[in-house]
């Protein structure tokens with residue numbers, strides 16, 4: 001009797017997030033399937049294991065495909081699985097599986113259920129019904145996972161999914177009792193260094209473009225595997241997570257995410273990047289010192305124009321019309337830039353001007369109340385305390401909603417205070433040196449632009465037709481009124 005060939009069986013196991021969470025790993029699935037195969041006198045010729053994380057994600061399952069191919073060729077005569085929900089994820093897959101197995105008399109044994117005899121229409125109907133049930137249950141599970149994520153967010157924990165740029169996941173940690181505790185999120189140093197330097201660069205008055213260029217030079221790669229563009233860099237810099245705040249649906253939920261930048265620096269950078277005074281499009285368009293800074297006598301901004309060796313500034317009215325319009329300013333770029341730089345650097349170096357600028361900035365700084373991490377932490381812990389009392393029934397729904405709204409308002413108020421003041425950082429970084437004039441001249445063009453826009457009003461006078469020589473008399477450079485004080 002030992003010479004008699006036993007029916008050839010395949011074991012199919014699938015790991016997905018839901019069962020992994022219940023400790024039902026593939027090893028246990030396979031072991032139980034093997035025992036069932038033994039009890040039924042089957043010879044297991046092959047074990048197929050797929051690792052797919054979401055039960056209804058519809059991801060390809062290479063091993064499942066391979067097993068179907070082996071069923072087709074007759075290599076496999078019986079399938080053993082934990083239950084059909086491991087084997088098949090959708091009712092449509094069941095239909096296909098029936099079409100494959102029924103003509104070949106291939107049955108399916110389940111550890112966790114009955115034999116699925118596909119030759120019997122009654123058994124097929126039961127299998128289909130079971131599948132509908134599993135599909136529904138899986139959808140419920142995904143609801144449950146969402147609820148768990150919400151809860152995790154409330155306590156500042158990692159929500160799962162792709163780890164955001166700037167952090168990495170340290171895989172499974174085992175505690176002292178040998179229990180697996182899941183992953184932990186830690187700061188990813190090279191990426192975090194870029195986020196930190198990018199945030200500081202914005203605060204120091206540099207542009208998003210230069211930060212983007214720096215990231216590209218450092219080899220930073222976005223989700224698509226390419227270098228990041230300004231929009232992506234901006235999005236990354238503006239994530240509250242960078243300052244350790246975990247968010248859920250736009251609300252600050254906690255502050256125990258590992259921070260990359262101090263909250264106060266983050267808020268300054270955020271205020272600058274989101275300031276309505278800094279149109280993003282214009283920011284990326286202007287590469288020349290006085291584009292969008294100097295004014296034509298008509299009041300419109302000048303923009304840079306032309307081939308490198310003969311570049312000029314023209315009133316933006318020209319650009320808008322696409323052809324030359326008489327009666328608007330037009331200057332060669334080189335001489336005008338040179339003149340403006342020498343005049344303004346001289347101004348910035350003057351002790352009276354410098355003192356006035358510093359005084360103005362001090363006044364702005366005094367009116368600013370930095371949002372400290374402690375403020376947010378206090379509010380978040382108030383909120384959690386509130387949740388506890390509400391779940392214990394110590395406060396009713398009305399009181400809960402009232403208190404919750406109060407906390408939300410307080411957080412919003414804290415945010416609003418810091419939004420008010422975003423500018424002046426570039427000016428300050430130049431002035432806070434021994435020689436502000438020299439500091440201005442050695443700054444990158446974008447910082448010089450910030451300073452000029454913040455401190456001076458530069459306007460071109462009517463000059464008649466351009467005669468090829470630069471006339472300083474046709475340029476007016478004054479300190480802005482706010483700074484004149």
Ligand SMILES: [Zn+2]
Pocket residue numbers: 296297298299300315316317327328329
């Ligand atoms: Zn004009």
